[in-house]
Every structure is written in structure tokens, then in C-alpha cells.
Amino acid sequence: MSSTSTETTVSGGDIGQRRRVRGYGRLISVPASLLALVVLWAVFSLWVPPDLLPPPGKVFALGVREWNSGALLFHVEATMGRVAAAFVVAMTIGAAIGIALGLSKTADRAFDPWLIVALNVPALVTIVLCYLWFGLNEVAAVAAVAINKIPNVAVTLREGARALDRGLAEMAAVYRFGRLKTLRHVILPQLAPFLAAAARSGIALIWKIVLVVELLGRSNGVGFQISLYFQLFDIARIFVYAIAFILVMQTVELAILQPWERRASRWRTI
Amino acid sequence: MLQVRIDAKNFGDAAILRDVSLALAPGSFTVLTGRSGCGKTTLLRILAGLDRDWRGTISGEARIGYVFQDPRLLPWRSVLDNVRLAADESVTPPKMSLDAIAMVGLEASVSAYPGALSMGMARRVAIARAIAVGPQVLIMDEPFVSLDEGTAGQLRALTLRLWQKHRWTVLMVTHNLSEAAQMADRVVVLGGRPARIAGEIALERPREKRDAPWLEQTAARLRGIVECEP
Numbered sequence: 001m002s003s004t005s006t007e008t009t010v011s012g013g014d015i016g017q018r019r020r021v022r023g024y025g026r027l028i029s030v031p032a033s034l035l036a037l038v039v040l041w042a043v044f045s046l047w048v049p050p051d052l053l054p055p056p057g058k059v060f061a062l063g064v065r066e067w068n069s070g071a072l073l074f075h076v077e078a079t080m081g082r083v084a085a086a087f088v089v090a091m092t093i094g095a096a097i098g099i100a101l102g103l104s105k106t107a108d109r110a111f112d113p114w115l116i117v118a119l120n121v122p123a124l125v126t127i128v129l130c131y132l133w134f135g136l137n138e139v140a141a142v143a144a145v146a147i148n149k150i151p152n153v154a155v156t157l158r159e160g161a162r163a164l165d166r167g168l169a170e171m172a173a174v175y176r177f178g179r180l181k182t183l184r185h186v187i188l189p190q191l192a193p194f195l196a197a198a199a200r201s202g203i204a205l206i207w208k209i210v211l212v213v214e215l216l217g218r219s220n221g222v223g224f225q226i227s228l229y230f231q232l233f234d235i236a237r238i239f240v241y242a243i244a245f246i247l248v249m250q251t252v253e254l255a256i257l258q259p260w261e262r263r264a265s266r267w268r269t270i
Numbered sequence: 271m272l273q274v275r276i277d278a279k280n281f282g283d284a285a286i287l288r289d290v291s292l293a294l295a296p297g298s299f300t301v302l303t304g305r306s307g308c309g310k311t312t313l314l315r316i317l318a319g320l321d322r323d324w325r326g327t328i329s330g331e332a333r334i335g336y337v338f339q340d341p342r343l344l345p346w347r348s349v350l351d352n353v354r355l356a357a358d359e360s361v362t363p364p365k366m367s368l369d370a371i372a373m374v375g376l377e378a379s380v381s382a383y384p385g386a387l388s389m390g391m392a393r394r395v396a397i398a399r400a401i402a403v404g405p406q407v408l409i410m411d412e413p414f415v416s417l418d419e420g421t422a423g424q425l426r427a428l429t430l431r432l433w434q435k436h437r438w439t440v441l442m443v444t445h446n447l448s449e450a451a452q453m454a455d456r457v458v459v460l461g462g463r464p465a466r467i468a469g470e471i472a473l474e475r476p477r478e479k480r481d482a483p484w485l486e487q488t489a490a491r492l493r494g495i496v497e498c499e500p
Contacts, residue, residue, distance in 0.1 A: 171342040174318050174334065175356040175403065185355055189346045267346035267383050 054236040063240045071225075072244055079221040079245065082138070082210045083203070086145035090202060093146070094153025095195065101154065102161020118151040123209050127216055136217045145209045152205065153198045160194030192264035200257050207249050271295060272407055272439065274317055276326040278464075279309065285464035286312055287324075292458065292467075294407065297437040301450040304460035304468070304496060310443045311339070313460070314409050317441070332439070335400030337410040341392040343384040349395050350380040357402035370402035371395075373432060390421035397425075401432065408433075410442040414449065426453060447496070451488035459495045469495040 038056050045055040054062075066072040101108045101115070127144040134140035164187065172182040214223025222245045229237040272294045279287040286309045294300055302310050315321040317328070318336050343352045354367040371380055374394035384392055393413060400408055413429070414422040430453060433440055444450055450457045454473055461468030471491065 167338065167340060167342045168344065170320055171336075171338065171356075173320060174336040175399075176358065177355070181355070185344060185347070189344070267385070 051233070052235060054239060059236055059239045059243070062236050063244065066237070066240055072240070075220055075222050075225050075241065076244055076248055078218075079207075079210055079214065079223065080248065082141055082145065082213070082221065083207050083249075085142045086149065086206050086210065087199075087202060089142060089146040090149035090153055090206065091195075091199060094150040094198065094202075095157045097150065098154035098157025098159075099161045099191075102158040102164075108158070115151055115154060118147075119155070121148075123148045123212065127209070127213050131217045141210075141213045141218055144213050145206055148209050149202050149206055153202060156194050156198040156201075157191065160191045163194075164190055189264070189267075193261075196257070196261040196264055200253065200261070203249065203252065203257065207245070211245075272317070272328070272330040272332050274313075274326065274328045276313070276316060276324055278326070279312060279316065279321075279324040287460075288464040288466055290460070290465065290467055294439050294441055296406075296439055299433060299440045299453060299455045300442070301454035301457045302441060302443045302460065303445065303447065303450050303457060303492065304465065306445070308460045308462075309465040310460055311411055314411050314441065314443060317407075318409055332406040333403060335403050335405030335408045335438070337393075337396050337400045337408070337413045339411045339413075339415060341384070341389075341396040343392060343395055343399075345384050348381045348383055349376060349387070349398075352384070352395055353399045353402045356399045357404075366404065367398075367402045370398040373401065374398045374428065390417055390425065393417065393425060394428075397429065397432075401436070401438075405438050408438040408440045410440065412443055412445065414444075414446075422449075429453070447489040447492045448485055450492060451485050457492055459492065461496065468498075471495075 041053075042056050045053045050058070063072065097111075101111060126147050130140040130144035130147070134143065168186050168190075169182070172186045177186065210221070211223035211226065214221035215227040218224050222241045225241045226238050229235075229241070274290075274292050276287045276290040278285065290309075290313065292300075292302075292313070302313065304310055312321060314336075316324055316326075318334050344355070347355065349371060350367060353370055354364070357367050357370070359367075368377075368380070371377060374397050376391060376394055376398065379387065379391065384395070387395065397413065400410075410429075414425050417425065426449065442453065451473065455475065456470060456472050458470040459468045460466070471488075473488065
């Protein structure tokens, strides 16, 4: 049967091209903007005593020295390990709780107040309590960070589970997809944007809390180093560790999270 | 022969269906019609196993292809994947998915995503998905609603052609009484509250010999049954 004039396939080419042009624009604007920030920092450092605001050149040289001594890598690795462990624990438990609350109104009514309480517990309280309950060890450190993040993941995934399309679930039931096939092809693609949002905001929150956890109760990691150089009033080294860690986390965001999110939502632009 | 007998179907306190009995002879084309909200879609859902909260019996087992009112395609999967995922390829050969897409005239769009399809094309994919499972019974819930008349007419002709070739047992719901008269071997009218079978008429084939006045008369007869319900 021939197609009528009302049956046309829309080309995604134009949209793709516009996105690529915008992508190339960002390739120039982002480094230019960051360079401007470094220039501004250099200009300010001319007026402020170097003890309070070391110039970028000095911080860079110190960074190279810390790298060559192996200290920078060692502490960044320790922190990254905690970030990764806390991220996996928070995403797994938070997603499970969120999906359960999104699918069951009874469970949501029963546990929503708990979630609100959990969202409002200050990070510092959780950290201190975990150290007091579990001791000054890795389990307590990772648990403290994960507990801080779990309520946020749960709230995001609850919205995702509430938005699941019943029509598609029925289609999967009629065509006997089974549990695994339904999960993989029907449910997870619908939850992907919510998982991506939870993952991105999760990483941003987790790495900040990990530094506080390290500052309060660990003997290595970027947070520990920052606390050490705080006591020594060594602002240049505080800059080195802070900037190094920001760079690492931005690389994770740009190299892993953003491409994954783009891949998961590719069908929207086709 | 697939046979359903519904003693009672309620939604909360509201009685929807009472003592409805429907038998689908192999290869027949049955159209189910009646006023909005009388329980036609509910009956289809019961037959397809989507609604289990009712009293009665179903006898006979059948592989079912279901064309929903809205196409219900997975937007993140291509046309081919949408069809292939529904067709259990351990039962039906992989080629059947491609064949089904060809049958509805969408060979050129196998790798398109649903977001790039017109409503008429999406409906065709939904029909292809239903026939790719190698159905014994094809259930269609207002499959041509909200299409322009030209596209709806094309899809009606396509459905009839495919049915004449493959002789699936078809149960289709529609409000369009001319459509019912044009397509069905038998039209069953649901009516009343709770709904029962208010009447049914058998229609002869071949329909091609029938003219426009015959279609109008038949539609008027059906309208009489639908509108005289209490």
C-alpha cells in the first residue's frame, strides 16, 4: 500500500546538525570562560598577599611537585574509592526504595514522612553518628556518605516510577515479555532519565560530603589533606588538592555521565 | 473456538458487565459495538488476560495479537525492534517480523523510531506487531479512531485484505457503525447498565458486491439496536 501525504517521516538530521553546531560552540566557549577565570585569579593575586591568594603559577608548580612525589595521586585515589563505593551503595538502595514507593501508594503513604525527615538530617549529623556507631573506619565513612545521598536518589526515582507508562506495561503483558524483558526494554528506558539525573546530582553531592567525612575521621584522601593544610595555613596546597579533585570529578562528569545520559536519551532526538 | 462467559464484572461498586457470553468461531470477523463506557474495552481486556478481576470462564486457548486504541510503541526502539520484541522469536521465525512490517507497507521505515512516524504509520506498526506473533485471535480496540478518513479507509482495506488472506479470528471494537457494517461477519451490540448483549446481526459476504445503500441500511439497523438500549 502506498503512503498518503499525511504519512511522512520527519528527518532528525536538522536537529542533529543544530546540536553539533552548539557542541562545537561549547568547545570554544567553555575553555575561554575557564581561562578568563584563571586570568581574573591572577589579577586579584597581584593585590592580595600571596599567603592568602597564591598566584595560579605557584599553585600549578606546587601541583606538579605533589604529583611527582606521588602524594596527589595517592590521596585522590583514596577519595575516589570512597566516592565510587558511596555512589554505588546510594544509587542501588536509593533506587530500590524510590521505585518501591513510586509503585505502591500504601508504601508511599507509610514512608513518605520518613523520607522527608531523612532529607532534612544535616550531613554533619549523619557523619558524626556513623563514626560514633561504627568507629573511625571505611565502612562508617562510606555509610555516612551513602545515607546522606539515599533520600535524594529515592525521591528522584519515586517520580520516575510514578511516571511509568501503564499502557506500555499492558503491551508487555499481552505480548508476554516476562519480567526480565519488561525490565530491560520497557521499564529501565523510562527510568533512564531519572537515573541519570540522580547519578549526576548524586556525584556532585557525594564528592563534597566525602571531603567532610575525610576531614572528620580519615587519615588519607583529599579532605584529610585539606584539613591538614588548613591547620598549617598552607592555602596554596589547599588550592592544589581542591582544583585537582574538581578536575577529576569534572572528567567523570564529561567522560562518563554525560555520554551515558546522551546515549540513554538518544531516541528522543531521532 | 475461543469462548468467554462473563457472569459479572464490577469496577468497585459499579456493575459493568452481566451474563455476557461470546464465542468466536475460527476465522470469523466479529465486531463489538455499543455506547461509550458500556464495557467493550473491558471485555477485550478480559479476553487478553489484562483484567483478572471478574467472574466467569474462558474456554479455549489462543495466541493473541492485540492492537490497542493508541499504538503503544516503545519510543526508544526502532519499528523493527518494536515488532521483533513482541514476536517471541523462539516461537515465530525472525523473518516473520520483517514480513509483518512488509504486509503493512512499512518496509522503508524498519529502522525509523516511533517519534518520526505519523499516527497512521504508528497504527500500521501496531498492526504489524500484532500479526508478527502469528496470532490465532487478533483483538483490535478501535484501531482506526482519530485518523483522517483517507488513512482510516486505507487501513480498513489493508486489515480486510490481510484477514482474507490469513483468516485469523478477529474481534474488533468500534463506534463507527458504517465501519462495522463494512468489515464484520457478525456485529454484536453491548448495551444497558450493567451491559449485556443487546443484539447481534450476521452479515453476508462477499461485501464487495454490496453497494452504498446496503451499507447505510445496515448501519441504520445497528444504530437502531444501539440506541434502543434502556
